[in-house]
Amino acid sequence: MGFFQNLFKKKKKTVQEEAVQETGSALILKDGIYTSAEERLGFLKNCCDLINEANRQRLEAKKEYEVVTSYLADIQKIDLLPAHAKKSVDEMARKVLNLNAERQKLQKVPPKITIAQRLALEPYEDTILEEIRQMEENEEYLQRINSDMRHLESEKASLDFELQDIMERDALGKKMLTAAGVFIAVFLIILFVMQEVAEKNIQLPFIFTIAFGIIVIAYFYFSNRKNQYELKLAELKMNRAIMLMNKVKIKCVNCTNLLEYLYEKFHVNNAQELIYHWQEYMRIVEEERRFKKTTESIDFYTGEIIRELKKNGVADAAVWGYQIEALVDPKEMVEVRHRLNVRRQKLRQRIDYNNNQEEMARKSLRTFRERHIAYDTETLLVLAKNNIEV
Numbered sequence: 001m002g003f004f005q006n007l008f009k010k011k012k013k014t015v016q017e018e019a020v021q022e023t024g025s026a027l028i029l030k031d032g033i034y035t036s037a038e039e040r041l042g043f044l045k046n047c048c049d050l051i052n053e054a055n056r057q058r059l060e061a062k063k064e065y066e067v068v069t070s071y072l073a074d075i076q077k078i079d080l081l082p083a084h085a086k087k088s089v090d091e092m093a094r095k096v097l098n099l100n101a102e103r104q105k106l107q108k109v110p111p112k113i114t115i116a117q118r119l120a121l122e123p124y125e126d127t128i129l130e131e132i133r134q135m136e137e138n139e140e141y142l143q144r145i146n147s148d149m150r151h152l153e154s155e156k157a158s159l160d161f162e163l164q165d166i167m168e169r170d171a172l173g174k175k176m177l178t179a180a181g182v183f184i185a186v187f188l189i190i191l192f193v194m195q196e197v198a199e200k201n202i203q204l205p206f207i208f209t210i211a212f213g214i215i216v217i218a219y220f221y222f223s224n225r226k227n228q229y230e231l232k233l234a235e236l237k238m239n240r241a242i243m244l245m246n247k248v249k250i251k252c253v254n255c256t257n258l259l260e261y262l263y264e265k266f267h268v269n270n271a272q273e274l275i276y277h278w279q280e281y282m283r284i285v286e287e288e289r290r291f292k293k294t295t296e297s298i299d300f301y302t303g304e305i306i307r308e309l310k311k312n313g314v315a316d317a318a319v320w321g322y323q324i325e326a327l328v329d330p331k332e333m334v335e336v337r338h339r340l341n342v343r344r345q346k347l348r349q350r351i352d353y354n355n356n357q358e359e360m361a362r363k364s365l366r367t368f369r370e371r372h373i374a375y376d377t378e379t380l381l382v383l384a385k386n387n388i389e390v
Contacts, residue, residue: 040375041382043368046247047361048386054358057254058351065347072340074314075333085312092301092308093327099298100324106291112280115325117267121281122322124266128278135262135271138255145252152245159238166231173223180220184213250357257350264343 081089111118124131188206268274289295302321309317326332365388369379383389 044382047365048388050361051358054354058354061347061350068340068344075337077314089308092305093324096298096301096324103294111284113277117277119322120267138259142255148248156241180216261346
């Protein structure tokens with residue numbers, strides 16, 4: 001036994017996995033924010049992009065989901081093979097395993113990848129370069145996303161500090177205005193007392209006090225107006241930062257899910273490891289080609305197995321040419337089935353996640369239309385342009 005050993009390795013929680021867990025919503029709406037055409041268009045375009053991306057991700061995952069489901073159905077058909085067919089397949093599979101063992105002995109350099117890693121590569125010989133390219137691109141894209149997330153977190157922290165500072169200045173201004181008002185009131189009372197008791201002429205001090213009060217009130221009035229303007233501007237910036245952060249987190253989740261699936265699919269931890277596995281695989285294949293007779297015998301019996309499986313209704317019979325051990329070892333077949341179930345579960349999670357993101361984006365659009373009824377024609381034009389129906 002030894003097939004799919006990497007399945008049981010415990011993975012460390014990554015930053016991307018934490019982002020998957022903490023992402024709860026696609027968008028945040030605030031009353032009175034989308035007052036300009038530019039803001040409304042940006043919001044609508046963001047929602048449309050999220051919906052279209054969720055659709056693309058879901059369709060891609062569903063296609064792969066159907067393939068994995070077909071493999072699981074084939075396992076059930078193999079388990080229910082008639083006795084004579086099962087015996088024939090078992091005998092030919094054992095011959096293939098023996099020939100493989102003999103061929104391994106002929107290898108001058110022992111393979112540097114496991115059987116499970118090798119078997120993960122064999123079905124993708126024709127497309128492995130595209131798989132490597134896709135993995136490298138997604139890893140680079142994920143690095144850029146993480147950089148964007150760190151930048152946005154820093155910007156959000158800066159805006160939090162700015163908002164707190166404005167509110168503190170506004171509170172201090174109100175306290176100083178109250179103190180000034182009390183001082184002026186007390187001073188006026190003193191002036192009136194002096195006029196009544198000491199019969200002093202208070203006209204000039206009274207005028208100066210009133211003028212001082214007007215100046216103080218004017219200063220704090222304009223100071224308060226400035227604080228309110230800065231507060232509104234900071235809130236708009238904060239809302240934009242939150243929206244961008246949510247959008248980046250959704251991209252992070254989708255990219256992380258795709259990479260985790262590819263890593264699981266090829267038994268690797270990154271693209272560089274996949275390249276190394278592929279280079280080692282090619283070296284092994286090249287050596288095996290030197291042993292033509294053994295290889296031809298293996299191909300012959302493998303072909304017979306495939307024909308026998310096809311004859312008994314196995315849809316993807318060719319796949320089992322790469323998983324011969326599972327045909328003779330029940331424990332190995334259990335591992336194959338378990339691994340396929342893990343792949344299908346990850347695909348199901350990917351499908352469900354994108355369903356949820358699309359629904360949240362659509363809900364945000366519906367809420368937007370309710371809050372911006374006056375711009376519904378403008379909204380519908382943008383949705384139609386992006387082929388979105390709400």
